[in-house]
Amino acid sequence: MEEEKLKLIDEDGNELEYRILSMFIYNNKNYIVYTDDTYEADNLNTYASIFDPDDDTVWEELTTDEEWDIVKKILVELEDK
Amino acid sequence: MGSELHEIIKLIDLFGIYFVVVPYLANRFGHYFRIKKIYNHKKIIKVSVPPKYKKKYDNIELNKINNKTFKEVALEFSKVLIEHFPEEALTNFYNNLNELTIKNNKLIVLIGAGGCYAPLNNSITISDFDAIYHELFHMASRLYSKVDGVSYVGFKQRSTKLSKITYNGIGTGLNEGYTEVLTYRYFKSKTYSSYEFETDIARKLETIIGTDKMTELYLKGDLSGLINELKKYMPEDEIIKFITRIDLINAYEIKHKSIIVRESIFDIYEFLLKVNALKLKKQYDEGLIDISTFKNLSNDYLKTFEDRVYVSLNEYELKNIKEMYEIILKDINAPGYIENHSNSK
Numbered sequence: 001m002e003e004e005k006l007k008l009i010d011e012d013g014n015e016l017e018y019r020i021l022s023m024f025i026y027n028n029k030n031y032i033v034y035t036d037d038t039y040e041a042d043n044l045n046t047y048a049s050i051f052d053p054d055d056d057t058v059w060e061e062l063t064t065d066e067e068w069d070i071v072k073k074i075l076v077e078l079e080d081k
Numbered sequence: 082m083g084s085e086l087h088e089i090i091k092l093i094d095l096f097g098i099y100f101v102v103v104p105y106l107a108n109r110f111g112h113y114f115r116i117k118k119i120y121n122h123k124k125i126i127k128v129s130v131p132p133k134y135k136k137k138y139d140n141i142e143l144n145k146i147n148n149k150t151f152k153e154v155a156l157e158f159s160k161v162l163i164e165h166f167p168e169e170a171l172t173n174f175y176n177n178l179n180e181l182t183i184k185n186n187k188l189i190v191l192i193g194a195g196g197c198y199a200p201l202n203n204s205i206t207i208s209d210f211d212a213i214y215h216e217l218f219h220m221a222s223r224l225y226s227k228v229d230g231v232s233y234v235g236f237k238q239r240s241t242k243l244s245k246i247t248y249n250g251i252g253t254g255l256n257e258g259y260t261e262v263l264t265y266r267y268f269k270s271k272t273y274s275s276y277e278f279e280t281d282i283a284r285k286l287e288t289i290i291g292t293d294k295m296t297e298l299y300l301k302g303d304l305s306g307l308i309n310e311l312k313k314y315m316p317e318d319e320i321i322k323f324i325t326r327i328d329l330i331n332a333y334e335i336k337h338k339s340i341i342v343r344e345s346i347f348d349i350y351e352f353l354l355k356v357n358a359l360k361l362k363k364q365y366d367e368g369l370i371d372i373s374t375f376k377n378l379s380n381d382y383l384k385t386f387e388d389r390v391y392v393s394l395n396e397y398e399l400k401n402i403k404e405m406y407e408i409i410l411k412d413i414n415a416p417g418y419i420e421n422h423s424n425s426k
Contacts, residue, residue, distance in 0.1 A: 007129040010122055023134055025160045032130065035114075043115035051128050059125040068118070073269065075114040 006034050008059070021046065022074045026067065033071055046075065134164070143179060151183040151213070158217045161267050170300040174221040177203050181220055183213070200225050200232040201241060214268040218260045224302040233302030235260060236324075252304050252324055254331030258283030259299055278346075278392045279331055285353050285385060289360055314359040315352070323352040330392055343397050346390055350402060355409045357382045365416050372416045379415075 004020040018034040025031070033048045048071045052058035062068055146152045155178070162174055182204040189197060189208045196212030198205050198219035205216040222235040230241045232250075236259060239250025258279030265280075287295045290310050298306045304324075311320045326345040361378055364370045370378070383406055390397045410418045 004131045008122070008125045009127040009129075011124045011126055014123075016122060020131070023130075023164070025157055025164075030134070032134075040115055043113040046114045046116050047120070048116070049120075051130060051134075053130070053134055056128045057126060059128050061120060062118070068116070070269075071116060075116070078114075 006032060018047070021078060024070065024074060026070055031062070031067070031071070033074060143181070145180060145182045148183065148185070151207075154213055155181065155183065155217065158214060158221075158268075162221060165267065166296065166300060170297045171221070173224050173300060173302055177220050177223055181205065183207065198223075198234070200234050215260055215264045218263050222260075222300050222302050233304065235299045235302060236304045236307060238302075238304050251321075251328065254279045254327030254329075255283060255286070255324055256299075257331060258327070259287070259295070262287065263296070263299070276331075278390065279327060282327055282349060282353070285382075288382065288385075289353070289357050311356060314356045314363070319352065323349060326352075339395065339397065342392055342395070343399070346392070346397060347399060347405075350386055350399070351405055351409070354383065354386070354402075354406050355413070358406075358409055358413055358415060362413055362415055375416050379410075 006018040006020050008016040008018070010016065016036075018036050020032060020034050022033040023031065024033075029050050030053055031048060032051055033046065035044055035046050038045045048062055048068070050058070050060040050062065062071070143152050143155050146155055159174075159178060162171060180203050182202070184204065184206050185208070186206045187208045189195075189206055194212075195209030196205060196207045196216040198216045200219070200223045203220065203223065203225075205213070205220065207213055207216065219234050222233075224233040226232075232239050232241055235256040236252040237250050237256035238252055257276050258281070261276050261280040262283050290298075290307070294310065295307070298304075298310070308317065308320050308324075311323075315323075326348050329345050330342055330349075358379060361370065361375050365372065365375045383403070386402050388399050388402055390399060409415075
């Protein structure tokens, strides 16, 4: 299966590319879980953010424990697969 | 190692820096995700995601749902389905969605229901909010033909010309089980304890049919398609017997008659084990897998069958699953079986 890529452009014009692990919707917000494929002590660095499919300038951080709990559950399920 | 590591995880989490997710299988596979809550890039001014994540939901109106909370949930449900399932599998969903009504009615708890879906009216009634995603899946898989008077909801099929009191249709049990599988998979909702057995059977069947195929057949309301898939391995009368055995267990009044339930569980298990063995044998005969893979996959599937089964909180013990499986392997001339048993004589 072709890997899905997330591309971000920062305020300096740098293009950053990540591999998408998962995406989910919660409380009408779209969350994306992704990695830069780097490792720390054999652990894959994983990130999660909020985006808006209708506005490509929206990029927000997760702020609640609830949101992070869902991310964790998704990663556990990915492991189970 | 497990409890020690969890204590470390709790301490790290207090600092909110990063959290090492150690799934319970981690010791077997040795792979970890390290969630990083600190964002080490500059302000992002543009985001680009693959097209499938940018689908528009213009066709969703939900005009018949007046309750704001129900409307939000239905919209969330819609987005998840559109994201995860191919368009060709969502015809019933699109046909039903904008005509759907959702009501709150605590009284249905008197019939032991947290929610119910009426396919003739395309309406959901809820007493327990957690039930809503389950009922929305019924809506998404509903096809009702006024001409021939048959309603198809997932894997359940029922003629509306017959009394609901005496005939609830075929495929009810499997349908409830698979609806629970999908509800939990996509919405993490709590599962109904009264469908625990049906859910387990649906998962086991999905292993044989394949996730994509089974989901497609479910959303299309295509029980006959599911039967055709199984006919690759078993005759139709055995398949119908399998489906109606699950219906028997699902029927409320049967749950407390243990002999009937025990025999039905045995028949259901035997069917699944045989179909899986035949499927693997076919793959072996076609050269797709070798004998070692046949044995490994075969044993892995057998391990998913517990000898203690719970149906509506009643426990049943099945002692002879392994022996039953040995007989199946012998009957189908499984690869390696005859050779091993000839050598042991």
